[in-house]
Amino acid sequence: MTYPSDVAEWPSVELTAICRTPGCPAENIPFTGLYYENPEPPIYRGQCGQCGQPIETLLGDSDGQQISGPTRAS
Numbered sequence: 001m002t003y004p005s006d007v008a009e010w011p012s013v014e015l016t017a018i019c020r021t022p023g024c025p026a027e028n029i030p031f032t033g034l035y036y037e038n039p040e041p042p043i044y045r046g047q048c049g050q051c052g053q054p055i056e057t058l059l060g061d062s063d064g065q066q067i068s069g070p071t072r073a074s
């Protein structure tokens with residue numbers, strides 16, 4: 001697959017990211033955002049806005065995964 005030069009034209013999907021870094025203010029709190037596909041695995045890459053660590057848990061409907069865990073941040 002050839003990707004357009006303009007990233008805005010890349011395939012994208014809305015995913016829910018969950019940071020798993022112990023002690024992070026956002027630990028285990030789901031954040032929904034728009035993620036663009038990458039040409040190489042991992043297809044979707046996230047980074048925690050609180051601790052800056054890579055997000056290892058990305059959940060979405062496209063791969064059949066169900067969002068689990070806490071659904072309210074407050």
Ligand SMILES: [Zn+2]
Pocket residue numbers: 019020021024025026027048049050051052053
């Ligand atoms: Zn974090």
